[in-house]
Amino acid sequence: MIANYLSLSVILFCLGLLGVISRRNVFTVFMSIELMLNAANLMFVAVARLYESMDGHVLALMVMAVAAAEAALALAVVILLHKHKGNLDTNVFSLLRG
């Protein structure tokens, strides 16, 4: 049943959201964002199967490309912040606070 796949996607998305709002380790927050992107991918592919059209597959490919770009940039930022602050706590990274 497609509805089971969609429910699994919702559950994974909410777990990723929980990881983003309750953890302070920057790597865990980053991977939770990846988990939410994967849940969106599962939703795309399941709905593509439901309506038997392949546009959802193309959108899943685009999401993967965005995730790859985001991983490269975010890890560069994490290395830079770790070099400056010597810490992995997201509370330490509040540089834009006025």
Add this chain to the structure above:
Amino acid sequence: MVSTLLFFGFSILAVAGALGLVLLRHPMNGAMSFIITLISLAGLYALLSAKLIFAIQLIVYAGAIMSLILFIIMFLNIGEKDLPDESGRWLYFIGGAAVITPLAMFLLKVVGRLPAGDTVIVGDGFGSVKGVGTVLFQDWLLPFEVVSILLLVALVGAVVLAGKREGRA
């Protein structure tokens, strides 16, 4: 019947991996359990007869992106003393769950309204490289090119951010 069993096996593995990512303290353990989630999602894509996405999920996501993340975690050489103090995280878990549960119930209700299609494997090139490529290069050509520019910008930005600075701070 077999596909139902496979679905429940893969979904239990996926949820367990996601729970491990959210709950485990060290990011290395979290990354390892997240890889379990990614591989079982690849199995779910195969059950949904998305053959190309199945292969790309394994090669790009579980292969390239996660090995990049693992490489950076090992590169920073994170010990027990480098981890942030998360002693109050159970409070955050309870509060976050209290916030997210209504959202999850709402989304599950919305999802339940969709028509329940069956998941037999469809043939006729559905989800194959040829089928997806035809759709990609006919209907989605402009977004595809924009994605290439995005990847170029991310590449240059990563080199500028993480590269050596000479001359200035």
